[in-house]
Amino acid sequence: MAATTMHTVSQAHTDDPTDLELFGRLSEDDAVAQAALTVLYRRYSQRIYTYCRKIVGDNEAAEDLLQETFVKLFDSGKQARPVENFPAYLMTIARNLCFTHRARSKRQFVPVEDFHLTSRDVPYEHKELLQLIQTSLELLPDDYREAFVLREYNGLSYAEIAEVIGQSVDLVKVRIFRAKKKLREILAPYLDDLKHKA
Amino acid sequence: MTNDPMEHLTPEEALDAFLDGELDLAEEQPLFDHLQASPDLRGNMKDALAIRAAVHKDLIAPPSDGEGALLSAVGLTTGAAAAGSAAAMATSAPGLFGRLLPWLTAGGGAVAGFVIALFLLDGGQGARQDMAQSGGSDGTSAVAGHSSTTPPPAPMITSAPDTVYAVRYITRAVPIQRIEEPESIEPRVTETVTPTETTVPAEAPMTITSVQSDRMGLINASRSTASANDVRPAMHASPGRYTLPVMFRMRTLASGLPANEATPNSVQDAVLPNTAFALMLPFAEGHSIGLEMGTESFRQEFNGMEGDREVRYIQTPVLYWIGATYQWMPMEFAFLPGLAPYLDATMAFAVEQGPVGRGTVGLSYRPVGPLRFNVGLDAAALMYRNEGGWYTSSKWGPSFGLSIDLGAIR
Numbered sequence: 001m002a003a004t005t006m007h008t009v010s011q012a013h014t015d016d017p018t019d020l021e022l023f024g025r026l027s028e029d030d031a032v033a034q035a036a037l038t039v040l041y042r043r044y045s046q047r048i049y050t051y052c053r054k055i056v057g058d059n060e061a062a063e064d065l066l067q068e069t070f071v072k073l074f075d076s077g078k079q080a081r082p083v084e085n086f087p088a089y090l091m092t093i094a095r096n097l098c099f100t101h102r103a104r105s106k107r108q109f110v111p112v113e114d115f116h117l118t119s120r121d122v123p124y125e126h127k128e129l130l131q132l133i134q135t136s137l138e139l140l141p142d143d144y145r146e147a148f149v150l151r152e153y154n155g156l157s158y159a160e161i162a163e164v165i166g167q168s169v170d171l172v173k174v175r176i177f178r179a180k181k182k183l184r185e186i187l188a189p190y191l192d193d194l195k196h197k198a
Numbered sequence: 199m200t201n202d203p204m205e206h207l208t209p210e211e212a213l214d215a216f217l218d219g220e221l222d223l224a225e226e227q228p229l230f231d232h233l234q235a236s237p238d239l240r241g242n243m244k245d246a247l248a249i250r251a252a253v254h255k256d257l258i259a260p261p262s263d264g265e266g267a268l269l270s271a272v273g274l275t276t277g278a279a280a281a282g283s284a285a286a287m288a289t290s291a292p293g294l295f296g297r298l299l300p301w302l303t304a305g306g307g308a309v310a311g312f313v314i315a316l317f318l319l320d321g322g323q324g325a326r327q328d329m330a331q332s333g334g335s336d337g338t339s340a341v342a343g344h345s346s347t348t349p350p351p352a353p354m355i356t357s358a359p360d361t362v363y364a365v366r367y368i369t370r371a372v373p374i375q376r377i378e379e380p381e382s383i384e385p386r387v388t389e390t391v392t393p394t395e396t397t398v399p400a401e402a403p404m405t406i407t408s409v410q411s412d413r414m415g416l417i418n419a420s421r422s423t424a425s426a427n428d429v430r431p432a433m434h435a436s437p438g439r440y441t442l443p444v445m446f447r448m449r450t451l452a453s454g455l456p457a458n459e460a461t462p463n464s465v466q467d468a469v470l471p472n473t474a475f476a477l478m479l480p481f482a483e484g485h486s487i488g489l490e491m492g493t494e495s496f497r498q499e500f501n502g503m504e505g506d507r508e509v510r511y512i513q514t515p516v517l518y519w520i521g522a523t524y525q526w527m528p529m530e531f532a533f534l535p536g537l538a539p540y541l542d543a544t545m546a547f548a549v550e551q552g553p554v555g556r557g558t559v560g561l562s563y564r565p566v567g568p569l570r571f572n573v574g575l576d577a578a579a580l581m582y583r584n585e586g587g588w589y590t591s592s593k594w595g596p597s598f599g600l601s602i603d604l605g606a607i608r
Contacts, residue, residue, distance in 0.1 A: 034274040041265055049260035063261050067268050074272045129252040151218060152253045158220050176218070177211045184245050191245045 019043070019086035026077025037074055044087070045070075047154045048094050054137060054149040055098040065101060069094040088163040091154065095146075095164055129190065136186040140179055147175035148183070209239055217246055263512045267460045445478040445486070445570075447601040451494045451556075452576040454593025455514070465495045468516040474544075476523050478601070484527045490544055491520040496551075496580045496591045517580070519554050521546020527562060536564040540572065552581040552588070558597050572599035 017025075017039070025036035048069055052062035072093050076083070083089045137145050150161045158176070162169045184191070207215065207225065209232040215221040216229055233239050261267075451472040455461060465471050474492025481487060497514050523544040530538045542558040560574020576597035581590050 030274055034269060037269070037272070037274070038265060041268060045260040045264060046258070049264075050256075050258045053258050062258075063264065066260055066264060067271055070268050071271050129248070130256045133249060133252055133256070152250065153256070158218070173211075173215070173220070177214050180214050180246065180249075181210065183249060184242065187245070187249065191248060 020083065023073075023077050023083060023086055024080070026074055027080045033074070033077070037070065037077075040073070041070055044090055048090065050153045051091065051094055051149055052098055054153060055095075055146060056101055057138065061101060065094065065097050068097050072097070085160065085163060087156065088160045091150065091156065091160075091164045129187075132187055132190055133183065136183050139186065140182055144175050144179035144182065147172055148179035151176050209236065210242060213239060213243055214246065217243070217250065263459065266462060266512075270460045270463055270466075443480045444604045445480075445488075445601050446604055447476045447478055447488070447490075447572075447599060449474055449476075449558075449572060449597050449599025451492060451597060452578060452593050452595030453495055454497055454578075454591075454595065455495065462495070462514040464514055464516050468493055468495070471495055471516050478523070478525060484529075486525045486527075488523050488525070489520070490523040490546065491518075492546075493518050494578070496548075496578075496582070496593065498582065498584070498589065498591050515551075517548040517551050517554070519546040519548040519551075521554065534563075536566075538562050538564075540574070542574070548580060548582070552583055554578060554580050560597065562601070564603075568603040568605075570601040570603065572601060573597070574599075 017036075019040065022036040022040050026033045028036075045066060049062055049066045052065040052069075053059060056062055056065065069090065073090060076089075076093075137148070140148065146165065147161060150156045150164060151158075156164065158169050158172045161172045161176075165172070209229065212221060212225055212229045212232070216226065221229065233243065451474055453465070453472045455465065470493060472492075472494045474490050474494070476488045476490035478486040478488035493516055495514050495516050497512060499512050521544055523542060523546075525540055525542050527538050527540045530536065538561070540558075540560060540562045542556075544554075544556045544558075546554045546556075548554050556576065556578035558574045558576045560572055562570055562572045564570040574597045575594065577592070577594035579590060579592040581588055583589075
């Protein structure tokens with residue numbers, strides 16, 4: 001089994017300090033802690049933000065949750081809390097915050113502007129597909145959506161997802177399979193059309 | 199039966215596991231066989247790959263200022279972050295001078311303002327004395343810049359001075375009328391004023407020994423009961439006779455910081471950020487010019503690439519600037535004396551940054567005494583240079599201020 005994890009992706013440069021090394025530096029003096037936190041933020045902020053955005057469906061809340069996640073990470077680092085799997089630990093913090101937020105404010109709708117995609121130059125067909133995927137994700141049950149996001153957007157392995165959500169690998173596998181199947185069903189007409197155009 | 203979670207996978211599940219890199223090696227060959235035999239499964243694979251390709255392009259960039267906000271939130275400075283991202287801030291002065299610069303600017307501004315005010319007041323007093331000596335020698339007073347003919351020397355005053363000083367702002371010209379001089383009155387008093395808005399006791403016909411009109415129609419008049427014996431050397435006149443039309447003004451400036459963002463460390467660490475001090479000098483009715491200096495934050499944004507990813511850098515340096523300011527206060531509202539609209543325009547230069555221009559419109563209220571309260575809408579623009587290019591930054595917001603008429607408190 002060759003899982004592509006956040007951990008391995010984030011440390012493509014062998015000279016870079018590992019996540020756990022950086023996490024350990026958070027308990028040192030301010031200058032060292034600041035540098036370590038900055039690197040960790042740059043490594044993971046996009047994935048954490050994407051996760052928060054997909055889970056809570058609100059850009060503004062996702063920004064707050066992103067910051068809150070790293071504040072909690074910093075506090076944990078200051079206390080020198082033992083961590084074995086850093087990406088899973090960080091994602092667990094983000095997940096708990098997202099669920100707390102969601103429990104506090106049950107969203108009834110998603111503002112139109114929150115469906116806006118990234119500003120990068122994405123071909124029109126992809127933009128359309130992205131929008132459809134975004135809408136389809138909203139239709140998935142929360143558990144399925146979370147598993148899909150952790151897998152596809154965050155690149156976590158099944159085992160890491162299981163650790164984050166506190167469930168078995170089998171259950172993770174089932175959720176991911178069902179999420180993908182559901183997405184394919186929802187997107188089938190569009191994907192057929194896309195295939196015919198090609 | 200084994201414990202392998204991939205056991206008993208349907209071909210679709212095996213395909214997803216394979217695409218996720220989670221399929222056991224032993225399960226791959228059966229999957230490939232299914233793919234070869236089943237067009238539907240191949241279609242599923244294409245769909246899955248299309249979705250994955252789209253999803254991988256859907257990486258949502260976090261807020262560009264999140265790093266600075268995070269470091270602020272955990273109580274760390276943004277120095278390291280700034281070093282790794284945007285170009286070094288042009289305002290960062292090195293060493294001890296850099297650390298002292300905010301204090302020097304704020305303290306220097308206050309001290310300079312105080313010294314200038316003292317100098318002007320002292321100079322005015324000297325001028326008064328000069329005038330007094332001149333008036334004492336020849337017994338004349340300056341009226342509208344002209345001296346009258348030389349009267350006989352005035353006798354010494356033996357009684358307490360019976361002098362009323364009326365100082366008040368008015369907003370329109372005061373009619374000044376030359377009258378026939380009573381032959382019995384010496385010295386030759388010069389002018390009679392009928393200032394409808396100046397405070398004049400309803401006593402004898404008022405003759406003015408001195409009239410000075412300055413900013414905004416400020417009238418300083420000393421009134422005498424028109425007796426030659428009452429005329430005394432001006433050296434003994436009250437200091438209120440000649441006021442110095444200098445006004446010290448301090449005001450807050452628009453911060454330009456979004457309300458939903460954490461205040462940057464640069465602003466938190468600054469001494470009196472977004473504050474300006476000015477000395478104003480009237481040069482015509484309703485018009486004043488002055489020297490102003492201040493510190494304020496300007497948000498600066500740069501777009502760039504980090505690898506193949508488009509990024510936006512934001513920094514909010516606190517600038518120190520000095521320049522000239524102009525104020526126009528055209529009228530006073532009739533319904534509330536002392537309340538007047540005003541318009542400010544300032545051109546300044548920010549240290550190591552570039553020109554700053556600003557305009558403020560608002561209302562000014564002077565209830566009583568030398569204090570005037572200002573509230574307005576402030577808009578400012580900065581041109582700054584960074585890495586060979588010129589950029590602009592603008593902002594607007596409320597401004598609150600306080601002015602002290604230094605002349606009126608003497």
